[in-house]
Amino acid sequence: MSDNSRTTILVVVIGVIGTLGAAIIANWDKISPTPTKVACVPALVVPGDNAVLPQRLPDEKFALNWTFGWKACPEATKYHLFVIGPTASNPIVNEDSLTSATYQFQRSHGQISKSKTQGWTWKVRAYADGQWGQWSEVRKFNVTPAN
Secondary structure, eight states, rough: OOHHHHHHHHHHHHHHHHHHHHHHHHHHHSSSSOOOOOOOOOOEEESSSTTEEEEEOOOOOEEEEEEEEEEOOOOOEEEEEEEEETTTTSSSEEEEEEEEEEEEEEEEEEEOGGSSSSSSEEEEEEETTTOOOOOOEEEEEEOOOOO
């Protein structure tokens, strides 16, 4: 084989490798997609696990006056709070458009019967980058019996 044909073969091989390399670099995002960002999971603050929340206190106008709070997620645009009683089929709170990391639940009427004061639960999730993230841990709380 002559030196001229070896040079031609070498140039062709380098050209093919260079073209493939450029194609791989240009399409890298299709070969190895960018990992999706994991949404923030809110850390629950109040009420604490197994806390006891009051029903109407003697000087209060609300039958139920409960505060729920969690650590804010930096990129969240809204939160979904879910609070449900021990035997309920529907939640007492199911708010999916909260813009603050706290929620004050107030109800001026009604009482929770003694048989339904134990085993309430609550959880929160954050909405960021166009999607809902994972639910937080589930916390339990109880309610004082009605006076």
